[in-house]
Amino acid sequence: MTKQLLSRRIRFASLAMLAGAGLAAGTAQAQDKGTVNLAYVEWASEVASTNVVRAVLEQAGYEVELTSLSAAAMFQALSTGDADAIVAAWLPTTHADYMERVGDSVDDLGANLEGTKLGLVVPAYTDVDSIAELDANADAFDGTITGIDPGAGLMSLTEQVVETYEFEEVDLQSGSGATMTAALDSAIKNEQDIVVTGWTPHWMFARWDLKYLEDPQDVYGGAEQINTIAREGLKEDMPGAYAILDAFEWTPEQMGEVMLMNQSGDAEPYENAKQWVAExxxxxxxWLPAES
Incomplete structure (x- = not known):
């Protein structure tokens, strides 16, 4: 074992003990501090961020419950108070419709991650470079855009792409994030062409050599950000938890570390999140206020 690796393991062990002590203390206090209900969508990015926030809130002494929902249901849960917060609002484009519906009954805490991107993604070896070229090359990828869950804002935008570019030979196929990446994996292993709905940050860009197709009609818009949204009244009910959620902000590189941990190992996302928090x-x- 190298000295560098040994040093890193010692450092992690020390941090893990500190975090463990914090989590243990938090558990003892959780009954007093209450339970925070976090909703999220089953995107790799949101699984990573929501579990990290869970681990941090637990370190601060809160109990945390996670609920996986469709995008529409996630925002609805916030507006009705069934969820306390989300760290998964892609704005200003992807989830714009949902925010318009619930905007008066939720509290937008601002960006927790900047520099996101949406679009259609293909393997780097694919000859097609623009969305405008897809219809003429439909046979190369069976006339299919492989998508994710039908309730996602990305899918709504892609439906607009199909209309805007007046596709006649190309259809959008819904699925899930997992089925999309599985199809991408299979196509690349067989050196086949495939078009998928994609977003950054996502672990697939670290695993494979991919490219976004140009969007001359600018349907997907420019760079986005991921915002934290809380229900009305959370600041008054649990000011410490609210302060943590308000302070939570990280980089695509940091999120990418957690997403790769989730993809590369056998541990559950929650366990990986606790490890990342400890390290x-x-x-x-x-992110932690003086009095959380």
């Missing part, structure tokens, strides 16, 4: 206490401390 990155310098970052976590910036």
């Amino acid at each position: 990155n206490q310098d970052v976590v401390q910036e």
